[in-house]
Amino acid sequence: MKHPKLLLTLFLISLLSNPLFAQTTDPLPSWNDGKVKDKIINFVQAVTTKSSPYYVVPTDRIATFDNDGTLWVEYPTYTQVLFAFDRVKELAPSHPEWKTQQPFKALLEGDMKTVGASGMKGLVEILMATHSGMSGDEFNEESAKWLKTTQNTHFKHLYMELVYQPQLELLNYLRANGFKTFIVSGGGVAFMRSVTQEVYGIPTYQVIGSSIVSKYKKVDGENELVRVPKINFINDEAGKPVGIYNHIGKRPIFAFGNSDHDIEMIEYTKETKGLSLALFVHHTDSSREFAYDRKSHVGTLDKALDRAKKEDWIIVDMKKDWKTIFPFNLK
């Protein structure tokens, strides 16, 4: 050893980029220590350690996350529905017919009871009217602008800030271990995509969601991708494995949901040949977020709670397992 000091420096530098060293610091500081956190870390080590019988090559390390209620707040009303409501108000001046046409009339008058009574049919009408008729580029701008500037009245924070800190850490931890992280949500793909890179570090092409039909045609002499008011694909329940197959072409080995609408994605993941991990967020924290499950009108978690007891599905208890809920709660 002729140059001990330089060699020591080189060694310390090499340690910093060494995954073994990284494991001695906590990769999930906003997760409380316990069974759930251990299961996540043990799984990641089992599939990434070359000598492990459960080793998975990096190209097969696919992780899928639901979005509403799993990565960001969904209660008491889905963020995208609130965006659609705001769009109706914004677009109203160019739609004089809405003054007499339900459910638009009720929405503009603030009569939410009548809007609610219009049910799924009314909601789809509102979504179609506010999500189509523009180009893909324009809709992307509108969505991003709304998410980055609109404040949630309950939390007094922007909608794009209402993401769960433990999940941001988990996404980073998985990616640091060679996983590709995907969103697989019933929400509109174009709406989510407008901020997923910035908020979650998930590129636009790793977001799978519901969509309306788009057509490529000439608009004002320019070729444009125009969104038309017709449903293309519903990426929900049994649609989730279909969306995963069409977009990714591989089974995930890791899946995270929060409601009965994620059951099929979880089944599809758990039936992979090797080791896999499946988790559900259980919203149990009425003080820091919300508490809802079996009888909730959004994010119903009922059948999955029962099946988790018999099957190898992990229930994440928000109150017990998460030390911090939102990034803005970090000290």
Place this chain on the structure above:
Amino acid sequence: MKHPKLLLTLFLISLLSNPLFAQTTDPLPSWNDGKVKDKIINFVQAVTTKSSPYYVVPTDRIATFDNDGTLWVEYPTYTQVLFAFDRVKELAPSHPEWKTQQPFKALLEGDMKTVGASGMKGLVEILMATHSGMSGDEFNEESAKWLKTTQNTHFKHLYMELVYQPQLELLNYLRANGFKTFIVSGGGVAFMRSVTQEVYGIPTYQVIGSSIVSKYKKVDGENELVRVPKINFINDEAGKPVGIYNHIGKRPIFAFGNSDHDIEMIEYTKETKGLSLALFVHHTDSSREFAYDRKSHVGTLDKALDRAKKEDWIIVDMKKDWKTIFPFNLK
């Protein structure tokens, strides 16, 4: 300087991973020097140099490539059609009805004239019969097996080896410069995906293609993703920008095609706000590959040839611009 030898070694190691150093070696050795190669390299430098007025952030560096005739051989018959023909022969024992049913009867008897006369309708029947009825996992295995073991009679090489060496170099060059490379093809997405990682270094979730409908259902007590004989999406011509929008959610800044079926993808790319590059392979090499364009029954390059003269579209002359065609030609 106390340890000149060690420091020099460290410096040389750092150079190897430095993009500036890489640029002094030829990143595209199978491309002949000339205007086309210069345009590609100038474009990549313009969008990746931070001080350039054309600088593009890495997350927006999207490059899309057609597959048939652009990345691998398509002449005189699309590879996937040959796969379907072979599948008919393989599946025939369990389909006794094909002995009397056209176009299956003709195909099994080797009467290709009658198969051809059955036209697009006959072809779709053959594709549906051979591409559906199994799980996604099973079809993936079948496709990969065929591509890795079936020899092309003209070139005497496996189908998965019939990829263009200059394009493999270009894909690597783009990725080394922070681009994400996608396939955007009229071919079946599931067929291509079975080998794209291995052949092109393109992950399954960066392949956009045509698809049939899939359904998630119970098969023998297991939940399975089953392919059903119904067209879901045709990712061709005006379908290409739609496929790009649905899957990527961003306009490419680089697109490479080889036929009139790629025109819309090229238009969509060229109408991006910043700098973009659009290219077409022109098959001009009757000795090393094939020569075909305006009147070809596959890969028709007619309108695009005319428009390329007026618009900023680059025609790549295979005979003139490509030093080597296939990886197995490399010395």
